[in-house]
Amino acid sequence: MSRFTTAANLVAQDPVIAQARKYRDELGKRADEIEQLRKLPQDIADRFANDGFYTICNPVEYGGAGASPLVYAGLVEELARGDASAAWCAFIAITSAFSAANGDTPAIKSILNTPGTILSGVFAPNGRARKETVDGVEGYRISGRWAWGSGSQNAHWISGGCFILDDNDKLVMKDDGRPQHLSAFFAASDVNFIDTWTVTGLQGTGSTDYEVKDVFVPKDRAFLRFGSRSLDYPIFKFPQFGMLAIGIGAVALGAAREAIEDFQAFAGIKVPQGNRRTLAEKAGTQRDISMAEATLRQGRAFFYEALGEAWESAIDGEVSIENRRDVRLATTAAVQSAKTAVDLIYELAGGTSVYRNSPIQRRFRDIHVATQHMMVSKATYELTGRLFLGLPTDIEQL
Incomplete structure (x- = not known):
């Protein structure tokens, strides 16, 4: 078994994940502000930068900490538990800084090594x-x-x-x-x-x-194109498009996890109209929350397993086509698992979920927009399916 497979251990141990966790409550409280502004408030964006989130995957000479894609995924997932939009902006800044490092010019290195740059x-x-x-x-x-x-x-x-x-x-x-x-x-x-x-x-x-x-x-x-990579660093062997897809998967997983917790917070209190029992006491609720939990965990497990195996390959020398295939498949599967889980929770919450003051409706909307990104669309299944079947395949976007 891969030493990176148990993502929970990695997430718990890495200090940058702990730093991201500190934002969760604030992001949740400011979620309405973020939506109304229709962009990330600059103070939050700047604090993310000053905490080193955006260059987390870049090698030190490119302004970063040289962290693995698993740390990147865990960071974004943690932020998404507070607010998906904030996490989305974070992963875009991370992948932009990572892509910029491929330029490997004095000007680009200077930009990446300037503290607080986004x-x-x-x-x-x-x-x-x-x-x-x-x-x-x-x-x-x-x-x-x-x-x-x-x-x-x-x-x-x-x-x-x-x-x-x-x-x-x-x-x-x-x-x-x-x-x-x-x-x-x-x-x-x-x-x-x-x-x-x-x-x-x-x-x-x-x-x-x-x-x-x-x-x-x-x-x-x-x-x-992608510039020239310094292949002495394992992170530069990791697929570019895979890095982009990872961020989308992590946002979806974090938002879905929090939607389940949102529901659990009131399921034992709310008594639906015309009922004597709470939501939690209904057999249908018990069934569907178990389905949501299992679906989300399955998607998350495959997601981190694929990332771990690909990262091991990068450390050993080369990320294989099979690894790249699995990263793309796992990120798409993670988003679809998160969507299924959130849909179950949205329906379980009944009328509560439609009100603007319910975080469930926001997570529902966020997840459904995330699924529209081309990197996690259902076309991914066709791309990876051709590889599973040994058919000639354009692998440029793996």
């Missing part, structure tokens, strides 16, 4: 970049608009994926015939935010659109 960004190549030299500095002139900019309004540096154009406005292609993909980092002052984030759940993530127009980015604040 990064965010979107990998999708919705921008267009042209090579340009300004005052002897090589770089790119970039314009573009990106959607789903979670946490971007809290960030000091915001990235955007781009395709590169030549002097004739034609896409610059790689040897394999695909367009070259550039990731560039913009100063927050160069970014214009477009208020599009009016949604049902995860309202406090501030996942609005943003754009830049004719912004010059020096070459050392940009890198092609």
Whole structure:
């Protein structure tokens, strides 16, 4: 059995998880404020940064603590028990800092090693970049608009994926015939935010659109595709898309766990209309809360097992296709397990769950928005299923 399989032991022992746990009550009390603001309050975002949450997975030379993906997952899961939107912003900042480390340039290292710095960004190549030299500095002139900019309004540096154009406005292609993909980092002052984030759940993530127009980015604040990884570090052997999916799974698991506890807090007190017994005394309640608990635990167990096995492989030298497959499958399964558990709790709570003052309705909405992310969509089952069946498969997003 993997020494990393028992995630509860790891979570209990790591000091960063204990620090995240201290935020749980505050985030719960400020959940309405976060929703109404429709972005993470800056004081919370800054405190997360000062506590070292955002660079937790980065090696020391890239401003971090060199923690494992399991610690990252446990951190996000703990924050999500307080508020899913806050946890979502945290994981976006973590994965943005992790992705930035692939740039491995003096400018990017300086950004990552600046205390309190927050990064965010979107990998999708919705921008267009042209090579340009300004005052002897090589770089790119970039314009573009990106959607789903979670946490971007809290960030000091915001990235955007781009395709590169030549002097004739034609896409610059790689040897394999695909367009070259550039990731560039913009100063927050160069970014214009477009208020599009009016949604049902995860309202406090501030996942609005943003754009830049004719912004010059020096070459050392940009890198092609995933950049160049320093493979001396196990974390850089871990799959990029897997890191993104892990955050979504952890948010869902944390929100679902707290939904169950929300229900337990009043199930022994509430007497449904027309009944003499409390909710807790009803056989249907006993059945369904057991189903919710079992479903959530099953999803969580597979989630941490897959992460542990993949991390062991990274330490040993290489994360196999099978490990990468299991990480993607386990994160999607964790989100679906969390959704099923929350749906059961929402129905068990009856009319209580529909009121705005009930945290269950917020967790229900948050979970259902999380399931819409492409990294944990049901298409993941098709991707991993092809691998289980030995069929030719495009593994670029594993």
